Amino acid sequence: MALRFVGIDPETGQQGSPTIWVNQEKHELVLQGWKADEELNAQCEATVIPGHAPGIPPHEAVIRIPARMVPMLREACDVAERAGL
Template sequence: MALQFTGIDPNTEHEGSPTVWVDNETREIVIQGWRPDAALLSEIIDTEWAPGHAKGIPDPEAVVRIPARMVPILRKACDDAERQ
């Protein structure tokens, strides 16, 4: 795995901040974020978001939250992943 740092939450202090990387080998975007609170997680687990797909979060997947102020960082990660 060859991770390329893309950006970190601009309002970060010292640790535990949402961060974005691009895996240069797989062209995947890797995101560190906050765990959702129980209410949001419950809504995700109990709602069928896409017709034909099971409710809930499959075992190998996770949900994280990141602030909207990181949208420019996500755009850059998407552009970087496509250029690989």
């Protein structure tokens, strides 16, 4: 797997930091974030999305990424796009 590190939350310490990578072979963003709490999970599960079944499938998870990491997400999107060309 060609996993490229893009960035880590600069405001967290040495443990448990939200992190962003790009899998350049699969053209996917790979995110490590804080687990959503029960309230946020419930809000997400209750969201009506046309054409989709309600709820969060067992193989998926809701995570949180701080807004201060938006520049890193943009960079990761650019890396993923370039890898796909």
